[in-house]
Amino acid sequence: MKFDVIACPLRVYRDKVFVEPGDVNEALMGAVVEVFFTMRHYYLGNKKFDTFQGEIQQIEIVKPGSSIVTSRIK
Numbered sequence: 001m002k003f004d005v006i007a008c009p010l011r012v013y014r015d016k017v018f019v020e021p022g023d024v025n026e027a028l029m030g031a032v033v034e035v036f037f038t039m040r041h042y043y044l045g046n047k048k049f050d051t052f053q054g055e056i057q058q059i060e061i062v063k064p065g066s067s068i069v070t071s072r073i074k
Contacts, residue, residue, distance in 0.1 A: 011058040030065025
């Protein structure tokens with residue numbers, strides 16, 4: 001698969017600085033973000049239905065998440 005697919009990292013920015021792919025999960029946890037995306041609409045006339053496709057272009061972290069204390073009690 002690695003010869004057929006090109007990975008494109010999700011563009012995530014914190015204070016206008018790119019967040020490396022390995023740090024994205026931690027950066028987004030509990031954060032308030034602004035998401036830029038594209039939405040495409042297709043109407044298939046021969047089948048008479050609409051379909052939509054969305055794609056995230058970029059995420060900007062507006063307010064970083066605070067550390068969340070987890071409890072061991074379930």
